[in-house]
Amino acid sequence: MSVDDTSNARRDFLRKSLTLIPVVTLATTGGASLALAETKERQRDEDKPGQSARADAYQPTFFTPEEWAFIHAAVARLIPADDRGPGAVEAGVPEYIDRQMNTPYAQGANWYMQGPFQPDAPSEMGYQLKLNPQQVFRLGIKAADDWSRQQHGKPFAELDTATQDAALRQFEAGKAEFDPLPAKTFFAALLQSTKEGFFCDPIHGGNKDMVGWKLVGFPGARADFMDWVERDVAYPFPPVSIRGERA
Amino acid sequence: MAKVMQKADVVIVGFGWTGAIMAKELTEAGLSVVALERGPMRDTYPDGSYPQVIDELTYSIRRKLFADTSKETVTIRHNVSQTALPYRQLGAFLPGDGVGGAGLHWSGVHLRVDPVELRLRSHYEERYGKNFIPDGMTIQDFGVTYEELEPYFDFAEKVFGTSGQAWTVKGELVGKGKGGNPFAPDRSDHFPLTPQKNTVSAQLFQKAAWDVGYHPYDLPSANTSGPYTNPYGCQMGPCNFCGYCSGYVCYMYSKSSPNLNILPALRQEPKFELRADAHVLKVNLTDDKKLATGVTYVDAQGNEIEQPADIVILGAFQFNNVRLMLLSGIGKPYDPKTGEGVVGKNFAYQNMATIKAYFDKDQHFTNPFIGAGGNGVAVDDFNADNFDHGPHGFVGGSPFWVNQAGTRPIAGVSNPPGTPNWGSQWKAAAADYYNHQLSMDAHGAHQSYRDNYLDLDPTYKDAYGMPLLRMTFDWKENDIKMTHFMVDKMKRIAEAMNPKAINVQVKAPGTHFNTVSYQTTHLNGGAIMGTDPKTSALNRYLQSWDVHNVFVPGASAFPQGLGYNPTGLVAALTYWSARAIREQYLKNPGPLVQA
Numbered sequence: 092m093s094v095d096d097t098s099n100a101r102r103d104f105l106r107k108s109l110t111l112i113p114v115v116t117l118a119t120t121g122g123a124s125l126a127l128a129e130t131k132e133r134q135r136d137e138d139k140p141g142q143s144a145r146a147d148a149y150q151p152t153f154f155t156p157e158e159w160a161f162i163h164a165a166v167a168r169l170i171p172a173d174d175r176g177p178g179a180v181e182a183g184v185p186e187y188i189d190r191q192m193n194t195p196y197a198q199g200a201n202w203y204m205q206g207p208f209q210p211d212a213p214s215e216m217g218y219q220l221k222l223n224p225q226q227v228f229r230l231g232i233k234a235a236d237d238w239s240r241q242q243h244g245k246p247f248a249e250l251d252t253a254t255q256d257a258a259l260r261q262f263e264a265g266k267a268e269f270d271p272l273p274a275k276t277f278f279a280a281l282l283q284s285t286k287e288g289f290f291c292d293p294i295h296g297g298n299k300d301m302v303g304w305k306l307v308g309f310p311g312a313r314a315d316f317m318d319w320v321e322r323d324v325a326y327p328f329p330p331v332s333i334r335g336e337r338a
Numbered sequence: 339m340a341k342v343m344q345k346a347d348v349v350i351v352g353f354g355w356t357g358a359i360m361a362k363e364l365t366e367a368g369l370s371v372v373a374l375e376r377g378p379m380r381d382t383y384p385d386g387s388y389p390q391v392i393d394e395l396t397y398s399i400r401r402k403l404f405a406d407t408s409k410e411t412v413t414i415r416h417n418v419s420q421t422a423l424p425y426r427q428l429g430a431f432l433p434g435d436g437v438g439g440a441g442l443h444w445s446g447v448h449l450r451v452d453p454v455e456l457r458l459r460s461h462y463e464e465r466y467g468k469n470f471i472p473d474g475m476t477i478q479d480f481g482v483t484y485e486e487l488e489p490y491f492d493f494a495e496k497v498f499g500t501s502g503q504a505w506t507v508k509g510e511l512v513g514k515g516k517g518g519n520p521f522a523p524d525r526s527d528h529f530p531l532t533p534q535k536n537t538v539s540a541q542l543f544q545k546a547a548w549d550v551g552y553h554p555y556d557l558p559s560a561n562t563s564g565p566y567t568n569p570y571g572c573q574m575g576p577c578n579f580c581g582y583c584s585g586y587v588c589y590m591y592s593k594s595s596p597n598l599n600i601l602p603a604l605r606q607e608p609k610f611e612l613r614a615d616a617h618v619l620k621v622n623l624t625d626d627k628k629l630a631t632g633v634t635y636v637d638a639q640g641n642e643i644e645q646p647a648d649i650v651i652l653g654a655f656q657f658n659n660v661r662l663m664l665l666s667g668i669g670k671p672y673d674p675k676t677g678e679g680v681v682g683k684n685f686a687y688q689n690m691a692t693i694k695a696y697f698d699k700d701q702h703f704t705n706p707f708i709g710a711g712g713n714g715v716a717v718d719d720f721n722a723d724n725f726d727h728g729p730h731g732f733v734g735g736s737p738f739w740v741n742q743a744g745t746r747p748i749a750g751v752s753n754p755p756g757t758p759n760w761g762s763q764w765k766a767a768a769a770d771y772y773n774h775q776l777s778m779d780a781h782g783a784h785q786s787y788r789d790n791y792l793d794l795d796p797t798y799k800d801a802y803g804m805p806l807l808r809m810t811f812d813w814k815e816n817d818i819k820m821t822h823f824m825v826d827k828m829k830r831i832a833e834a835m836n837p838k839a840i841n842v843q844v845k846a847p848g849t850h851f852n853t854v855s856y857q858t859t860h861l862n863g864g865a866i867m868g869t870d871p872k873t874s875a876l877n878r879y880l881q882s883w884d885v886h887n888v889f890v891p892g893a894s895a896f897p898q899g900l901g902y903n904p905t906g907l908v909a910a911l912t913y914w915s916a917r918a919i920r921e922q923y924l925k926n927p928g929p930l931v932q933a
């Protein structure tokens with residue numbers, strides 16, 4: 092199976108191009124709208140100034156200014172901008188999280204939320220709190236800022252980066268005591284959301300300019316690798332997004 | 339008062355793999371069939387249209403296509419002394435929902451069964467003696483043999499359009515040096531399609547497995563290696579390894595599903611009707627509980643509706659089948675204290691271990707975003723009873739494989755052990771390793787035990803006010819012993835690849851079942867088939883011993899878990915059961931096996 096001689100590759104190519112025809116016909120709706128989206132996106136890009144301006148211009152609709160400052164500061168430490176490239180803030184992770192907070196998911200709409208609740212159950216029993224993601228973020232950010240004020244006399248966002256990192260490590264390990272929910276639970280939600288916002292399709296507001304995908308070498312929505320399956324080489328094409336943006 | 343619909347010959351609960359197969363077989367027999375599916379209508383268009391389906395956040399992370407736990411879930415506890423807690427968010431397993439069931443968004447590893455596993459207890463007793471099977475392990479024979487099922491395995495592969503390489507066909511060796519599995523039982527025919535290409539990860543596994551003396555083979559996949567038309571006239575195009583496979587609807591018409599491989603043919607049948615958004619509450623029985631009269635369901639508007647029928651098929655997936663039997667009073671509930679009763683008995687899972695190998699960035703490009711759900715290379719040297727268990731003191735076997743189904747970065751970024759979970763070091767490792775790693779599984783069989791079982795929860799209810807199903811389940815000593823043995827054998831393959839780092843994920847002794855991290859959706863038992871109504875809920879034709887017009891296809895019928903994935907056997911047993919209904923039951927409705 093690993094032998095890749097030219098005649099095989101050619102047969103594969105012929106076989107694939109022949110049979111692709113009916114599939115493409117069946118899927119016209121998707122294909123056509125993709126092409127349209129692409130043109131629109133290009134025009135929009137041309138009208139806009141620098142990319143980072145786009146990430147900054149977003150106005151949160153869920154988070155308060157204090158919460159927004161926390162989110163910015165925290166995600167900037169979780170995935171920092173550094174010599175390997177842009178970080179969570181440049182990727183638009185705060186925007187992503189704010190937008191997620193306005194989805195049914197953030198209200199716990201597809202979780203089983205009937206009581207009785209046993210919040211102290213061992214971790215292998217899964218999530219057992221009564222709180223939905225909106226509450227986890229709202230209560231968690233307040234608890235983190237309260238903790239920071241108590242320990243260091245100022246909110247998290249105003250700490251220097253080394254102190255912020257140390258604080259995040261305390262939250263992660265559950266060493267910081269939060270009243271409304273375990274610090275660990277809040278930290279896990281924050282980190283998971285940060286990674287989601289860094290690597291999701293840009294359609295969700297994060298991963299701007301596909302910086303997350305470019306960092307790791309993920310081709311995004313290309314989703315057609317027939318000719319690359321067997322090759323032990325770097326995949327050469329840059330990522331594309333659902334809207335048809337090209338990196 | 340519930341509205342009463344016109345009577346049908348057959349009502350089917352659930353429209354996943356088993357429901358679709360039964361619907362096709364029974365309409366072919368001239369019967370009128372109504373299928374009731376609790377979830378929404380789903381199909382390749384619009385649910386699998388490109389590019390909207392190429393969205394990791396929506397499908398893998400927010401789990402768009404899976405069961406909605408806000409409506410219905412299960413509760414879980416580790417032993418009888420604990421209070422079970424609800425499975426509030428999906429984690430360890432991902433039940434399906436909507437037309438196609440889990441069959442619409444499964445992966446497509448399409449294996450048969452090792453014949454030994456169908457008569458597991460008899461085989462172990464014959465080869466190792468009765469005392470070899472530990473106390474409290476309740477493994478049983480299925481009551482049907484591989485030879486009896488072979489024609490149905492063959493037909494199911496033709497319906498699914500499975501890609502693979504036979505080892506022998508009618509006794510003739512055909513698969514040596516071509517990707518066949520020397521441990522595979524004989525077949526009546528070839529796979530309908532040749533094996534798919536192998537990813538770089540699978541090639542590395544194949545070579546390393548040869549190097550350490552194992553016998554690698556191409557994993558049969560229900561992802562197409564070429565264009566295909568199945569016996570029902572349904573068409574498939576070739577899989578392009580898009581990498582958005584498990585958890586997604588295939589936009590290429592390449593992954594076998596009830597929606598793609600059966601529904602188009604059923605749509606031509608005037609005697610078939612599919613009702614989506616129809617949540618079945620229970621099977622209705624006559625006063626003496628000997629016969630089913632139909633089912634009651636709730637439609638999208640919340641109306642309660644009665645669907646009368648002469649035959650009731652439960653195709654609602656393993657644990658939903660068991661729950662419906664318990665809610666309806668079909669068969670005697672199992673009691674772990676006395677060991678009596680049958681419904682809920684022998685609940686078993688899959689005993690997985692995983693090894694990840696990380697390569698230097700100049701060593702290999704495994705490109706894990708390339709993949710297909712059923713694709714890979716496997717070895718069966720330690721599956722079933724392909725090696726002498728005598729000196730090792732545990733029951734069960736495990737295939738090993740690289741099954742690169744496609745990973746995407748939100749869930750798929752995995753760094754070598756010791757890397758922090760965030761910050762610049764995490765970021766650098768993600769950049770350095772994402773495209774230079776592979777993952778292999780020991781996909782172990784899991785046995786059944788007296789105190790791993792299913793019943794109704796006393797506290798928690800679903801959105802319709804009905805008790806949730808309760809799982810009482812934990813890992814046992816045999817399971818831990820087996821998985822450690824397997825991971826040691828598999829580690830030799832990983833080491834032979836000469837990676838920079840490896841990460842072995844195996845259950846430590848004393849580990850409890852973790853409901854959070856995904857393992858598999860291969861849940862078994864609870865309504866098991868067998869030869870004796872005292873120890874099984876169903877006879878060998880998947881017919882309820884107690885209510886003869888109720889048939890219950892699905893992995894709920896397995897008396898214990900397999901080394902392989904279940905759907906190959908689930909599909910073959912469903913065809914086998916349908917054939918018995920067509921050829922025996924319709925002529926003479928009554929028990930097909932005398933108790």
Ligand SMILES: Cc1cc2nc3c(=O)[nH]c(=O)nc-3n(C[C@H](O)[C@H](O)[C@H](O)COP(=O)(O)OP(=O)(O)OC[C@H]3O[C@@H](n4cnc5c(N)ncnc54)[C@H](O)[C@@H]3O)c2cc1C
Nearest residue numbers: 352354355356376435439440441445446447618654903905
């Ligand atoms: C992510 C994933 C990957 C998988 N990969 C593989 C694989 O590679 N190989 C393999 O062999 N197996 C695999 N499986 C397992 C495979 O999907 C199942 O074995 C198979 O779908 C079982 O068929 P079924 O008909 O029993 O259940 P399903 O296909 O799940 O269908 C059951 C249907 O019943 C419906 N239902 C439930 N309750 C009710 C009710 N009360 N009223 C009405 N309808 C109801 C459900 O909504 C569902 O649609 C995978 C599963 C998952 C989730």
Ligand code: SF4
Nearest residue numbers: 577580583588593710
């Ligand atoms: S990997 Fe292949 S079978 Fe799976 S969804 Fe993509 S094209 Fe379909």
